[in-house]
Structures are given as structure tokens and as C-alpha cells.
Amino acid sequence: MEIRQMKLKDAEKVRGLELSCIREYFAETIENNWDDLPKEWKDNLGASSANHFGSYLGDGLSFVAEEDGEIYGFIFAKILEHVFDVSKLVWIENMGVHPYARRNAVGYRLLRETLRKGREMGAEAGHSMIQSGNAPSIMLHKKIGFFMDRREVALLDLKDPKLKL
Ligand SMILES: CC(C)(COP(=O)(O)OP(=O)(O)OC[C@H]1O[C@@H](n2cnc3c(N)ncnc32)[C@H](O)[C@@H]1OP(=O)(O)O)[C@@H](O)C(=O)NCCC(=O)NCCS
Structure with a gap:
């Protein structure tokens, strides 16, 4: 399995x-039926959506795992500056490995490659958003050496018309 930088040509396969x-993930956490969710909302989900994909290619920190022309894993990451008391950090937005390829160190290699490259670029830390209860992801991050405490990222919808600021 080759780990290489993600390119524009990977968009369709990575999206899938x-x-x-x-x-x-939704099947385990949300009772909604996927097919009943609004199409516009689903189209905007994930770093591979048309709106976001390009912004994860610029820093060269997004990678895919490829074998025989098929994509079996991906990681989306970029550099963030001056957040979390750090001048430069690697922000890991999402990663995933095809169920058939799991437990073969593909996720480990993808995450390691992103962090190595980020460190080469001068990043001082890595941050990754992990859903609480996602045991495989938590174990993977711990194996790399991530520290996890009880902090969670709270989200605010700034486009909510009912929001009073
Ligand atoms: C999380 C995920 C990316 C792991 O990918 P993977 O290629 O299967 O992981 P690896 O084989 O590289 O595993 C590396 C380490 O992670 C841990 N790990 C991975 N899967 C695990 C599982 N199912 N249960 C417990 N530990 C697990 C282990 O410590 C493992 O090391 P080991 O094999 O020496 O025990 C994969 O399960 C996945 O795509 N899940 C669905 C999407 C997702 O949750 N993405 C993360 C969003 S933050």
C-alpha cells in the first residue's frame, strides 16, 4: 500500500x-435515516465536499493510501497559525480507512506521514478532532502519542438566524 500526497484527481474516490x-459514524450516533437528510446538507459534509476539498491540498499535508489504483485511506490536514496558544499547528480534520483495509497500519501510516511533514514545515503541535466514543480512532491517536484530556470543541452556528450576538 503506497502512502502519497492527495491530489485533485483523487477527489471523486476520496469523496466516496x-x-x-x-x-x-452517523449510523451509530444519529437515528435519522441517511436517505431522508437534505441533499444540500449532505453535499457540504466532510473535507472532500466541493466547497472544502481544495483548501486541504495547499499545504501538502493531506495524504491517501493507494493500491492498484484504488484509494483505501485518506487524511485531510492543514496548517493553522496562532490558535490554541501555538504559533503553528497541524490541524487534522478527518481521516478514514476502507473497512477491508483496516487493522493493517494504514491509518497509522497516514497519520504519521501528515505529522512528519507538518513537523518538517515547522509545526509545533498536532490537533485532531475525535468523536468521543470512537475507540479505534482514540487508540490510533494514543499509539502515535497524542495526549487527550476532557476538553471537547464546542460548536456555534454563526449562520443561525436566531443567534443573538
Ligand atoms: C480509525 C481508523 C482510521 C483506524 O484505521 P486503521 O488503518 O484500521 O488503523 P491501524 O491499523 O493503523 O491501527 C493503528 C492502531 O490504532 C488502534 N486501533 C485501530 N483500530 C482499532 C480498533 N478497531 N480497536 C482498537 N484499537 C484500534 C490500535 O492501537 C492500532 O495498533 P495495533 O494494530 O498495533 O493494535 C479506522 O478504524 C476508520 O476509518 N474508522 C472509521 C472512520 C473514523 O472513525 N475516522 C476517524 C475520525 S477522527
Whole structure:
């Protein structure tokens, strides 16, 4: 399995794999039927969506795992500056491995490659958003050496018309 930088030509295959990983997560956490969710909302989900994909290619920190022309894993990451008391950090937005390729160190290699490259670029830390209860992802991050405490990222919808600021 080759780990290489993600390119524009990977968009369609990575989209399929990221959406299937998101659906897998939703199936466990949300009672909604995927098919009943609004199409516009689903189209905007994930770093591979048309709106976001390009912004994860610029830093060269997004990678895919490829074998015989098929994509079996992906990681989306970029550099963020001056957040979390750090001048430069690697922000890991999402990653996933095809169910057939799991437990073969593909996720480990993808994450390691992103962090190595980020460190070469001068990043001082890595941050990754992990859903609480996602044991495989938590174990993977711990294996690399990530520290996890009780902090969670709270989200605010700034486009909510009912929001009073
Ligand atoms: C999380 C995920 C990316 C792991 O990918 P993977 O290629 O299977 O992981 P690896 O084989 O590289 O595993 C590396 C380490 O992670 C841990 N790990 C991975 N899967 C695990 C599982 N199912 N249960 C417990 N630990 C697990 C282990 O410590 C493992 O090391 P080991 O094999 O020496 O025990 C994969 O399960 C996945 O795509 N899940 C669905 C999408 C998702 O949750 N993405 C993360 C969003 S933050």
C-alpha cells in the first residue's frame, strides 16, 4: 500500500470513501435515516465536499493510501497559525480507512506521514478532532502519542438566524 500526497484527481474516490465513513459514524450516533437528510446538507459534509476539498491540498499535508489504483485511506490536514496558544499547528480534520483495509497500519501510516511533514514545515503541535466514543480512532491517536484530556470543541452556528450576538 503506497502512502502519497492527495491530489485533485483523487477527489471523486476520496469523496466516496469519506462519505461512507461519515455514514458509518452517523449510523451509530444519529437515528435519522441517511436517505431522508437534505441533499444540500449532505453535499457540504466532510473535507472532500466541493466547497472544502481544495483548501486541504495547499499545504501538502493531506495524504491517501493507494493500491492498484484504488484509494483505501485518506487524511485531510492543514496548517493553522496562532490558535490554541501555538504559533503553528497541524490541524487534522478527518481521516478514514476502507473497512477491508483496516487493522493493517494504514491509518497509522497516514497519520504519521501528515505529522512528519507538518513537523518538517515547522509545526509545533498536532490537533485532531475525535468523536468521543470512537475507540479505534482514540487508540490510533494514543499509539502515535497524542495526549487527550476532557476538553471537547464546542460548536456555534454563526449562520443561525436566531443567534443573538
Ligand atoms: C480509525 C481508523 C482510521 C483506524 O484505521 P486503521 O488503518 O484500521 O488503523 P491501524 O491499523 O493503523 O491501527 C493503528 C492502531 O490504532 C488502534 N486501533 C485501530 N483500530 C482499532 C480498533 N478497531 N480497536 C482498537 N484499537 C484500534 C490500535 O492501537 C492500532 O495498533 P495495533 O494494530 O498495533 O493494535 C479506522 O478504524 C476508520 O476509518 N474508522 C472509521 C472512520 C473514523 O472513525 N475516522 C476517524 C475520525 S477522527
